[in-house]
Structures are given as C-alpha cells and as structure tokens.
Amino acid sequence: MVNKLTINNDGRLWWLSFIVRGYAQRERVSEQMNEQYPNTSDLDRLYFANDDFLSDDALASWWGTLPPEYQKAIFDAIERERLVTHEDIKRNKGRSLSYEETKMIDDCFDIIKSGGPVALREFVNK
DSSP states (O other): OHHHHOSSHHHHHHHHHHHHHHHHHHHHHHHHTTOSSOOOHHHHHHHHSOSOTTSHHHHHHHHHHSOHHHHHHHHHHHHHHHHHHHHHHHHHHTSOOOHHHHHHHHHHHHHHHHHHHHHHHHHHHO
C-alpha cells in the first residue's frame, strides 16, 4: 500500500512513520484503559488489507486514526482555506458573494471541521 501511494523514499518513510504513530497511539490508549492487548483490527484492515486506500470508507477510517494534534493542524489549514475559497470564488464570479453563497461555502467548511471526511460525505450525499 505504501509503495502505491509514494514515488520516493521520503514519501515512503513519511507514510511508514504515520502508520507506526497510529499503532503507537492505539497502544497508549489501550494501556490507559488497562487492556492487555490493543485491538488494532481496524488499523490492520485499513493499512494492510485494503485494496482501495483512498475510498470514502478508508478515508473515514483513516481520519479516526489521526492523533488530535494532526486533526487540529488540518482544521487550522481548512480555516485558512476558507478565506482563500471565498476570495477565489468572488474573483471568478467578478462580484461580491451573496449571503446564500457565503453561507453555503461556510456551511461546507464547518461540516468538514465538525467531523472530517465522514461529515462531508454525508453532507454531499444529502
């Protein structure tokens, strides 16, 4: 899976580091809950038994494996992107955005921030 997603050694090392952190975090949580062994079956399926690592279901599972500090960094980047998106659409339309257009853009970003890929997918499906 890692070899399919990357083309160079730096990328492979980043993914390997990312996967290792996911397992380490799961082990820390398991220790805090006084479990003898961490249940990593979901991580195993996600990283090693998944033919389509970039499917919606895989992305939803992947989001749940991110440490909170990574999720926060992603949310911060999303917030910066919100401003850029408003300006880009405004520039492309050649006019100010209406209240409804602004609200729709903000709603999409708020949904992403509230629940990651799962929330966005549910919003798009509705």
